[in-house]
Amino acid sequence: MTARLIQRASRLLAVPASFQPPSSSSSAVPTECMRLCQHAPPPRCRAALHTSSPRYLAESLPETSQMGPVTPQDENEFFSMLKTVPGINNLLDIPREQNVSGNKGVMIIQEIVRREPGSNEEILKDPRFQHLLDHINGQIQHVWNGRLIKFLRSLYVLGLDRNHRCFQSVEVEVQWRLRKFSIGALAQLSSFIAPLYRSRREKALLEDLVKQVELRWTEIRDTRSLVTLISRLGFMSNSLMERLEDKVLEFAGDLKPEESRKVISALSAENRRTVSVLRAISFHLIQFKGELSPSVILDLAFAFAKLNFCQPQVLQKMATDIMPKLQEISPTDIASLVRSIAYLKYSNQPLCEAIAQACLQCNQSFSPSHLCTVLLGFAHLNFIPGQSEEFFNMIHLRLGCELESLSWQMQLDVVWSLCILNHVTVPYFHKILKPQVYSQILAVSEERSAIHSVKLMHINATAQLESPDYRGPLLPEDVLQTLQSRTGPRRVSALQNAVIETLKKVFPDEGTCNYSVPTVYGWSLDGEVVLDSDLKALALKHFEDPHDSQSGGTQPLPEGARRFAIVCREFSHYTFREKVVLGRYAMNQRHLRAAGFLVVEVPYYDWQELKSDWEKQGFLKDQIKKVMAKDMAE
Template sequence: MSYTDLSRLLCTLATVKRRVTPVLRSLAFHMARQSDRLPPKQLSNVLYAMNSLSFPDPLLLEKIANDFVSQGNAIDKPTVVGGILTCMGQMRWRNTSMLEILSEWVENHVNICRTSDIAAMVLTLASVSYTPTNIDSLFKAIIPKLTSVTINRETAWLDVVWSLSVLGKATEEHIASVLNPSFVSKIPSAAQHQRTGIKLKLLNINAVARLSMPAYKGPFLDLSDFKDVIITQGRHELMLAKHVQTMLHNFLPPPKYIRENIQTNMGIFVDAELSVGKNGKPIPIEDFTTNFGEKESSKQLPEGAQKLAMFIWDYRDYTIGSQELTGINRLAMELVRKHDYKIVQIPYYEYNMKAKTIKNVQYLESKTKEAVSTS
């Protein structure tokens, strides 16, 4: 079968929602080996199929990227750009070469782009936490096109403002438009499965306004209305976090020396909180915690002591096939740092659940000391 025929078969499987893994692997293998190239429109269709089938085959993605980059000048339709950007964001695919070409194309053709295409640009850059080289000129061109009037669906506008907040490009007007009580009151009308995500984004934006925008004079959320928001973890994430926490208990007995599974009013989840004295030895966190800005600590932190926030990163916390964290996770660390915490990161690709206890305890101790000395 030709490259074109193989791609059409993949798209057909996506249309009929047939995720037959052996067939998909075979298709991806043969498509990745083709020497010819698909045009941008067909590449967009293939990417859409891979996204629909949750099948981000790394070799095929590399082939798509190579095909696309070599034809960057051949793009003539904003719908193709918008489609590719949307798939990249939803798949968490951080191909910097493609993002550079797409960013430049959107900037140069902003007047023929639909609002949805421009929004897809912002959402994808935030999702994969990427700053293109033309970020300043790009946003100067596209920000005027993105308003609550041009994007009249509340959830879509919230997504745009949240993405701008992640990228550090949100203005006071953007923030105020979604923290306004009249906007917040429309949340209950959203579909049930959307409500938690919407509330978490509002809490993220509220935290950005409080911690990163000292000149902000607009409204803030009434946090008492958000007490029911719970961030849940997947099975694999829970297994990893539980294993790490069990190892931590060998030198940080809870609850005196460590707090775990913390739901914050910033809409982010912290796996563990601890504190160390100036000599690097653990000290009781229960005396010094503010629960990340929710209350006053019962005691003043001793001179030279530091509070640490630990994030345990599962593979879903990264963009696919890379060691680059997604936008929400980078935002989480940024917000926690604003509360004077040092960050301890435990990535899944470093931590071995099958290793001996002594090895894992030594690794965690070294990561804690490293965070204190380098931050």
């Protein structure tokens, strides 16, 4: 009430003396009030009560407004004059020739940074520059908000000592004014403060900046500030990131592809798989009428792969937009694209064909590591180019002679990929199965060498089962046992556990069915059973078992008997939204058949339709009969 009374009284005291009441008789203005108004000294009262000035008004406005009509005419002319001054020495002489304010001094330093975008010891040691810094430091409280932020950025760019008096003064002034800055100014400040190596003062400034944004995040009105804040400050506070993600959902339709790329890259950097944000951005990317640039597509593909997020329509648009531009993309970017789509299990035949064609046309610009990445991606997707003969001849020509110059990990990947694609030749086995290679794998710790051990066992199995021209050497038995032990115990999934429980009911006699059987080929069987010609299960312990190095059986299988391998096919074994197995699981089928098994596959999409135990048991029995009938027909 007191504040309101003072405010009303101040308005009355500010009424000019020439004020006259209406002549109407209906007006009832008190004579005391009129007398007070007539005798009030308006100039002195207004000066005493009106405390605002253009400088305070400018500090309360956003940065864009400060550079607009609020800027005095002489400063506009001064800004135009700076553009015409030749040389940095002439810029440094301006404070000697004319009296400049703190704002004009900041404009001079900004112009110096524009012409010399980097650290410059000569400028920093120049006495004229030091004098200019001292002059600005003396008027630091009168520098506008937007220019104060740009001044701090200029000092970082110039490489001024962080312990310099002017530097510390600017940091303190910025920290004190944080609450006066607009949200756009806070975003601009975060754009160069967050990535820097931070001292104690800078950490305190950044912490206060994060707190301010957390309190004022609802003030965000433009996508540029939103993208800057989510990419620069989002990783520092989980609660702030959640609020900024809500803002992304609000502005998703206004985001440009470049801004969408920055948002998704920021999420992938923190491994934040926020599905609602990813779906919203993907929806608007699909609606985008223009073509996505290659840089945006590459970054989006990498982020989607890291977050394991697949949206078929946006992936299709990305593939369509990038195919005509593959010839303009560097080999490094092509290798990155192949790695991303392979991780997403996105088998797009036209895109893969275009990549293979680009490799053929520009094969000299592809390094062995690039070709290895492309080959590994194709193997993962089980993709064989239409021009397979030309493609693999190029691969053999480029990688065959340089294989030994690569690291042993890359050698392993190259040969393993060729085994999956069924285009491996005898010389590759000689190079990879020699003691010099597998001894390096054995020298690595068990945790790090698990995947390499499996790949080496797959290569050995391919040489043993699918290469009749190869005469050796193969991996010794003790090495196979060591590699097999390094693969570790297998984690049983829900599908595998359900299939095993059903197999126990289908084959109730003990010893007639083995479960979770490891093999010397690097594969593990969910179930193993031997059936005679009448589909009667036989005891496994009596028969020799070449795929198991620890088997004690010696008898060969009876005539007409068949060895069955029951293998579960999980969702992760197939390409995205298709019922086509990935490359390594296609090789698994070939190896088991070559080893004498009849492979009974249990796909996840068929099993999840079964409800009762009776249906599951009937499904397994039907699958075994189908495989048996197919083998007899062949």
